[in-house]
Amino acid sequence: MKIFKNKQFYKFLIVLLYTSFFLSISLTGNFKIFVKKFYFPYILLGFLILLFLLKTGIKKLKKFIEISVYDILSFCVFLFPLILFIIVRPNTLPTYTALKRGVHTEFLTHNVLKSLQEKIEEEGKYKKLTIKQLLSFLKSKPEQINGKDVVVEGMVYKENEKFMLIRFLITCCAADATPLGIEVEYKGMKEEPKDYEETHPIPKNIEFKEKEEFKNDDWVKVKGKVKIENDKIVIYAESIEKINQPIDPYLY
Amino acid sequence: MKAKKNEEKLKKILIFIGVVISFLVLNLWQSGSLNQLNQIIKNPKLQAFTIILLAILIEGFPFILIGSLISGSIEVLVPEEKFKKIFPQGKFSSAIVGSFFGFLFPVCSCGEIPVSRRLIKKGIPTSAGISYLLATAIINPITLFSTYLAFSSFKMVLGRFLVAFICSVFIGILIAPKNKDEILKEYEDEDNHNENFSKIDEIFFHSENDFLIMGKYLIIGATLASLFSTFIPREVFLTIGRNKILSILSMQILSIILSLCSYADAFVANSFTYLPDMSKIIFMISGPMMSISLIIVYFAAFKEKFVKKLLISVFLTLFILGIFGSFIQG
Known part of the structure; x- marks a missing residue:
């Protein structure tokens, strides 16, 4: 399983996860819990740029760079908000x-x-x-x-x-x-x-x-x-x- | 060798934390506390924390991405001599041009960091890069207009503009080193060129790098900002604010921990009814220059020594300008 030791794979995974996060909050309209309704174009723009980064990420996968503990740590940092989003299922700002x-x-x-x-x-x-x-x-x-x-x-x-x-x-x-x-x-x-x-x-x-x-x-x-x-x-x-x-x- | 040793150490710590967490989870599961998970999730503090954290991120990521894209494009498309022609070489004049550069690249807080890092790397005078970094979130049409909307007073817009301008030019001149290497942090695989990449691929290659580095730090910064914003009552700062000098100081600290977007902070500042105008202006400048989420991202882009110098000088300059201003105002 050489791919799991490739740093590029984790970079690709982060971009993939955030692309799907942006897609899901736009499709479900959930972004309204966090930001203003009129902010939607920015989210869309962010999503588009992420899509392009995803494409570049695939190309970079061919190159092998061995992953270090620091890379795993930064991968965890990127995971943290997403896990929080999935577990807490935020609703609206409480009183x-x-x-x-x-x-x-x-x-x-x-x-x-x-x-x-x-x-x-x-x-x-x-x-x-x-x-x-x-x-x-x-x-x-x-x-x-x-x-x-x-x-x-x-x-x-x-x-x-x-x-x-x-x-x-x-x-x-x-x-x-x-x-x-x-x-x-x-x-x-x-x-x-x-x-x-x-x-x-x-x-x-x-x-x-x-x-x-x-x-x-x-x-x-x-x-x-x-x-x-x-x-x-x-x-x-x-x-x-x-x-x-x-x-x-x-x-x- | 030392790095390798550190890495081994870190590995051991991580494994230890993993073991502790899985032990705790097992323990909770056995005692049946996990069934109460639903209640823990519904806890308003956790909800508020999550919402504010994700709000800052959802707001910041598009700008970081746009900023990274601009930065990548500058790297690949703009030849170095070009910028050297645009910018005057004198410290003072280049700092002034830099502070107005926000009208050209109006990227909001977070976005300007990769752009200014790249501009400095491309060889614009360091003083211009620093004043651009500090001024652009304030001196741009959108922010100035939203300030007008919040206060409906040209005096506040002018005050915000002037103090931000003076502060960013002054600091640009004050702390700019001759050599750009004293500022820029080096990224490991930045100069990793691949001949098979087209120009567009290369732009995105650089963008991805910038995004992953800045994004990570933004998450850490947003987590801190959200913790502060969830648990510290604003009243604490507003009561201190009755005293002229202390009110400047407390507004500076409040703006650092709140990490508001520069398009929105005028509306929040306006709600601090009892405070003198000067403290509100300082609040609206200190935030976009050195809020906690920005501070953390600064450390991603620039050398530690430079960031410390930058933060201390911004804090002190704003404090002095604030006191000076409030005495003029009477």
Whole structure:
């Protein structure tokens, strides 16, 4: 088995493995877990260059260079991320990251106008908004959302008895993801003051699910009324239901 | 002889590690803990670590590949005299030309390392190579535009551009040696020519070499960056940041451990609300010049002594420029 002692063979194998890795994340769309959707052309370009390297690698196989321990070590370095990818089967950036990065309840980028111009769909009486859109409204036209019925999707994140809805905003890749969040309150969440019914705009006779039912990182759809309190958005929920993770887990 | 001895030693260590790991796995399997593997996998820390690591790699590999391809093409297609004609030979003027070279080869962080290594090898003045290496990720149209998008302020774009320009030219002049051999690390089978190869084959031959060397180091760098990014809370750095001088320092360190892409770091910098503008500018320059993943790749391309000199001088220069700038700003 002379080929297993040939350094060129291992070089070829690395290129082959990474070519198939790039192919598989492009075909399955899995790359969206890691980088921005619009990054796809770069991945494709990388894949093409790898294909050419593969061709060169085959030609180089004819030449024999004996492998050293260092080469095996660098082969292992290249294997490491791929093995991690296969075993961990990453899903989406967990809300644990939000804890480490700090949740933004205000939108800081000045470039909010674009997201305000996006078309807003409606679901019954509810306006379908993303957390980014809500925070953009909060920054530039808060009066347009205060008191409105909305439906928002996001991940559950509990912090100091607060129930928050989180989405990650991405500029390039998951390393720069910024957690955007809004607070959600629902009846029965904490001990209610006596005048709860008067001060909170929740209709009566709506059954809320037990709060224990929602764990961190669960994807949910919240329907309710927006109220702006202390320059922050709070949604008074009328219903919260579990949903599947969206195809594009991040906001751009 | 010594290398051979070291190799034997390494072999023994590797075998030992292998034995320990297989013992552990057997032990886990016997005690039934392996059934809980599913839970270990779902652990949010492991998920976050994996996603950030792979994100940096998936983002970096295409650029390393493009960079390697450019580097390979330069090696094979461009004759040495060509570059000598383009670049002025004076240290100062060539460093200035080098820092604007990013408009010509706008390869993002990681990609510029193989390109600048090859440019230096091809005989451009070393000061130009160094200033190109430091400046190109910042002084290029895409990065400057994304800085404008994040802050909508020309002041920040100008500040980022100016400080990056001053820093890269200064360091290009300061640490450039006369002889390029003092900078470049030698690759073992680089000059391994084969007559049967066509020109195109030869380009890819060099590209593969560059990719495999830089790629390996990028993986190590990305692993470190991802570990830091997963486990260290950002708040630590932002609270230190209230003090003017400390805020410059803490932003430098934060940018090193976060390893963000230079197209994206402006948006992250903008989210550090309470910090002075100068610290944000330093954050956006220090990152593309010396983030942890870049540092590791520098060691792949250049000699150890040179990289150490480069890192120390960039760190100190940025620190001094930052303090100077924040006093001007008031």
